[in-house]
Amino acid sequence: HRNSKIEPCPSRVPYPSTKRQRTEEEPSEAAPPPAPAPTPVRSKIWMPYGDIILQAESTQFRINRDVLARQSSVFKDMFVIPQPPNEPTIEGCPIVRVFDSAKDWELLLEVLYHPFHSSVSRPVPVVAAMLEDALSRLHFEFPTTLEAWEDTEGVLSKIQPQPGAYIDLMHLILQCRVYSCIPTVILAALSAHRLEALVKGVRRADGSMARLHIQTFTRLVLALERITDFQRNWTLSWLKDDTIVPHKLCKSRKLCDRQKKQIDHLILWGNGHDVSYTLEGWNEEWSDKLCGVCEATAKLSYDTGRQKGWELLPTFWGYKEWKSLRDAL
Structure with missing residues (x-):
């Protein structure tokens, strides 16, 4: 009957079942196996x-x-x-x-x-202009000729200079495959930061850290070794070549030889990861230490090395010559 009230059986209330209760460790044999986790x-x-x-x-x-x-x-x-x-x-x-x-x-x-x-739609010409503007700024800061590189004076001007900017720009250029900018952006990052700073990361203005990806850092270490060898054999080779300094026409051979060794000592005990002797211009302080003849021959050797350094720059990062670096964008 719909209104009948069913009372519980009193004989079953005070006496718990003598059957051992099932625990989580003992699943029912009839329970289906858990579904496998989906593959990520x-x-x-x-x-x-x-x-x-x-x-x-x-x-x-x-x-x-x-x-x-x-x-x-x-x-x-x-x-x-x-x-x-x-x-x-x-x-x-x-x-x-x-x-x-x-x-x-x-x-x-x-x-x-x-x-x-996620923003409002934009006309194709606007999108094209934005892309062109971004690429033009990257190409200005990281050019493909030594003369244009010298004009930048090693500082950012079309892109805001911020702490960690070179690391962020390096990642951006690598991700977007703007290949023609890769050699100089990596050199700029190595010039701006000591290797220890690149290992730990560089703190941005907002407190976050700009860090290198492990693969990028590995490439930098290998490139740094190649650059060090290059500088020793090219731009700084005059420090080990007694036919350049002291020159055979030098009137103060002992003095110039002593000054040359002093310069070599200062470079050796300076920043051990200094890449500035790859492309930066002749240090005028060296001129003050040498006679006119030795200065001229040493500077000629150094500048010849700089031209060679620019020519070989892509190879330091594992690429071929400059003309092989074509942007993907």
Whole structure:
């Protein structure tokens, strides 16, 4: 009857079952096996020079942690938490699992990495002008001729100079495959920062860190070795060549020889990773230490080395000659 009230059986209330209760360690034989975890897949947001992998659900995003850390203290604090030892990595990048949906992360990262996708539409000529402007600034700062490089005087003028800018520009140029700018942007980064600073990273004005990707750093170390050998055999070869200084026409051979050894000593005990003797002009302080004849022959040797340095610059980074560097954009 619909209104009948069913009372519990009183004989079953005070007496618990004598059957041993099932525990979590003893699953029912009839219980279906757990479904296998889905295989992680790469999202379209996969930065080749990213330094961390975010995994949302089964989707992985390779990003630069500094990009997120600059947006929010929450992200910054998240990356400060040390990862457990022996955790798996992908291409040397640690994996951080996040709990929002993959779609939410895709939308967020799309805004951060492709902000123009999320803004109002723009006419094709405007987009073309923006791209042309960006490339022209990069080509101005990092040209393909020694004369144009000398005109920059080694400082940024069309791009705002900020702490860590050369590291960020290096990543940008490598990611966008603006190949013609690669030799000089890497040289600029090595000129602006000691190797120790490049290892630890450079702090930007907002407190975040500009860091080199491990693959880029490896290339820099190899290039630095090639540059050191080049400088010893070309631009600075006059310091070891007794036919250049002291020259056979020198009227003060002992003095010039002593001054040459002093210059060599100062260079040797200066910045051990100094790349300035590859392309920078003759140091006028050296002229004050040498007689006119020795100065002229040493300067000629040095300038000949600079021209050779510019010619070989792409090879220091593993490329061929300049004309082989064609931008992908």
